[in-house]
Amino acid sequence: MFAADPYGACAALRAKGAVHRAVAPDAEPLWLVTGYEQVRAAAADPRLALDKRHARSRGAAGDSLPPELDAHLLNSDGADHARLRRQAAAALGPRRVAGLRGGIQRSVDALLDPLAERGRADLVAELAVPLSMAVICDLLGVPAAHRVDFRAWTDTLLSPDPGAPARSREAMGAMHGFLTDLIADKRAAPADDLLSELIAAVPSGQLAEHELLAAAFLLLFAGYHNTVGLIAETVLTLLTHPHHLAAVRTGDLTLGAVTEEVLRRDPPALLAVRRFPTEDLDIAGSRIATGDRVWLSWAAANRDPAAFPAPDTFDPRRQGPPHLAFGRGPHFCPGAALARTENEIAVGTLLRRFPRLALAAPPETLPRLRSLRSRSLTALPVTL
Numbered sequence: 001m002f003a004a005d006p007y008g009a010c011a012a013l014r015a016k017g018a019v020h021r022a023v024a025p026d027a028e029p030l031w032l033v034t035g036y037e038q039v040r041a042a043a044a045d046p047r048l049a050l051d052k053r054h055a056r057s058r059g060a061a062g063d064s065l066p067p068e069l070d071a072h073l074l075n076s077d078g079a080d081h082a083r084l085r086r087q088a089a090a091a092l093g094p095r096r097v098a099g100l101r102g103g104i105q106r107s108v109d110a111l112l113d114p115l116a117e118r119g120r121a122d123l124v125a126e127l128a129v130p131l132s133m134a135v136i137c138d139l140l141g142v143p144a145a146h147r148v149d150f151r152a153w154t155d156t157l158l159s160p161d162p163g164a165p166a167r168s169r170e171a172m173g174a175m176h177g178f179l180t181d182l183i184a185d186k187r188a189a190p191a192d193d194l195l196s197e198l199i200a201a202v203p204s205g206q207l208a209e210h211e212l213l214a215a216a217f218l219l220l221f222a223g224y225h226n227t228v229g230l231i232a233e234t235v236l237t238l239l240t241h242p243h244h245l246a247a248v249r250t251g252d253l254t255l256g257a258v259t260e261e262v263l264r265r266d267p268p269a270l271l272a273v274r275r276f277p278t279e280d281l282d283i284a285g286s287r288i289a290t291g292d293r294v295w296l297s298w299a300a301a302n303r304d305p306a307a308f309p310a311p312d313t314f315d316p317r318r319q320g321p322p323h324l325a326f327g328r329g330p331h332f333c334p335g336a337a338l339a340r341t342e343n344e345i346a347v348g349t350l351l352r353r354f355p356r357l358a359l360a361a362p363p364e365t366l367p368r369l370r371s372l373r374s375r376s377l378t379a380l381p382v383t384l
Contacts, residue, residue, distance in 0.1 A: 006270050006375060007312070010034055010300035018284040022295075025372065028057070030274070030293040031286065034300035036307035036321070038284050039272075042296055044329025047278050049077045054276035056291030072214035073331070074273045081330065087207055087215065088334040091139075091194050097337045100135065104342055107134045108349045115384055116353070120360060123350075123380040128231040131346055132224045135338070140219065141193025142182060154225040155369065155378070179216045194219070223335050229268035229376030230259070230343045235350065236366070236380060237262050239359050241314050249351060253316060255344045261316040264302045264323035271373055272296040272327060298324050354384045 013020050018035030033039050042048055052075060073084050090096075111130055115121045129151050137147050156171040183199065190196040198215055201207040207215065238245040238258065247253035275294045280287065288294060302323050303311035309320075326333035333339075350357065360381040367378045 004370065006299050007303060010297060010303065014300060014304060019286040019288075021286075024293070024295075028293060030295055031283075031288050032295045032297060033283060034297050034304070035284060036301040036304035036324070039296045039298070039301035039324060040321075040328055042275070042283060042294070043272065043324065043327055043331065045281075046077075046330075047281055048275040048294060049278050050075055050081075050273055050275055050331065051077050052276070054278055054291060055293065056276070056289070072211070072218040073334070074218065083206065084211065084215070085330070085334065087198065087201060091197070091219070092334045092338055094337060096139075096194075097341050100138065100338070101341060101345065103138055104131070104135055104345050105349070107131055108346050112349065112353055119384050121382055121384060123235055123382055124228065124232050124377055125379065127346060127350070128228040128380075131231070131342065132227040135227070135342055136220055136224050139193070139223075139338075140182070140195045140216065141186065141191050146182070146185075148178065151228075154221060157221070175217065175220070176213075179213055179220065183212065183216065219335075222333075223338065225374070225376070226268040226335075227339050227342050229374060230262065230339055231346050232377040232380050233266045233268075234259060234262045234343055234347050235382075236359075236363060236377060237266070237314055238347070238351075239357065239382070240363050244314070244316060245351075249355070255348050256340070257316040258347075259340055259343050260323065261314060261318065263325035264308070265312075265314055266375075267298045267302060267323070267325035268376060269325070269374060270297065270299040270371075272298060273331075298327075356384065358383050 013032070014034045018033065018038045020032045020034065022030055022032045024030050033042055073081060073088060076084055108127075108131060111127050115126060121127070133147065133151075136142075137144075153171040153175050156167050182195065186193075186195050186199055190199065195216060198207060198212055202209055202212055238248065244253060244258065248255060248258060272295070275296065277288055277290050277292060277294065280289055282288070302308070302325065305311050307321050308318070326336040326339075360383050366380065368375045369378060
């Protein structure tokens with residue numbers, strides 16, 4: 001039910017309370033937190049750890065990766081997390097993002113140039129996917145000749161087929177091999193890129209050898225997929241809200257405001273990374289034991305009517321509390337500035353160049369991932 005209609009499922013749960021006992025796809029019990037205030041507080045609560053060593057049972061750890069891909073920001077706490085976050089903050093901070101703007105604009109222009117002659121396009125396959133791939137590859141320093149389509153890997157990992165578990169293993173193996181080879185190449189021939197910087201941090205002790213591959217994996221996986229989803233969702237939202245689209249075109253409404261409301265209403269990630277209490281704690285009257293698995297729902301929190309009046313309505317001029325699409329507290333997404341920048345450049349350029357842009361299929365027929373983690377569009381056909 002959740003994967004098919006996450007917002008409907010969240011609304012039904014919220015009507016019954018802010019915290020719920022549920023069962024994960026792996027049949028392990030968990031706690032699902034859906035209320036805005038409760039999710040907001042829990043996201044910054046140091047008693048809710050991300051490190052899977054705090055899990056009550058091996059099965060409850062969930063989201064298992066090979067050990068060499070697991071030592072990253074989203075599975076660490078305390079001093080280790082602070083050290084890894086400093087690396088990520090330096091890699092994705094305002095200065096680096098500002099330096100990427102020119103390259104992002106050139107990539108967008110190059111992707112849109114051939115579309116003008118055809119008059120039709122799939123903006124997922126022909127804009128959002130290749131742009132996100134180009135940006136993350138430029139950031140990591142992946143040579144053009146070695147760039148591959150990450151889409152199949154990330155889609156498989158986000159929406160695994162229970163009847164074909166080998167596909168997920170193959171996708172993980174392919175990503176693992178790609179990054180291993182890339183790191184070896186960078187060690188042999190360092191360049192002015194993020195991956196070379198991360199490799200250089202290993203001898204100084206800022207980054208452990210086993211953390212290097214995991215850091216590259218997280219940048220590739222999270223940075224690539226989430227931006228694809230944000231770009232596609234922003235375009236779809238504007239095309240289905242012509243009044244707001246007209247306001248953006250005339251300059252009466254900023255793309256920054258549109259981006260924030262899209263993030264609130266349709267966040268790229270529906271759920272936060274699982275957490276485990278390091279001590280017994282109480283959330284909205286529910287007693288949660290040490291080591292239990294806890295899921296925080298960004299999707300549910302961002303549409304909580306107690307925080308956002310008429311939460312299902314797209315209203316980029318709304319006033320109110322901040323959305324939680326990028327998290328909160330020490331685990332706030334370090335790639336938030338880059339995602340916002342990519343989205344605003346891509347969508348802004350698209351709207352300027354194609355004043356007659358329109359959907360080429362009814363919005364309710366557009367295909368999406370059916371996953372607990374994401375409902376991102378997998379195709380967005382338009383006429384230009």
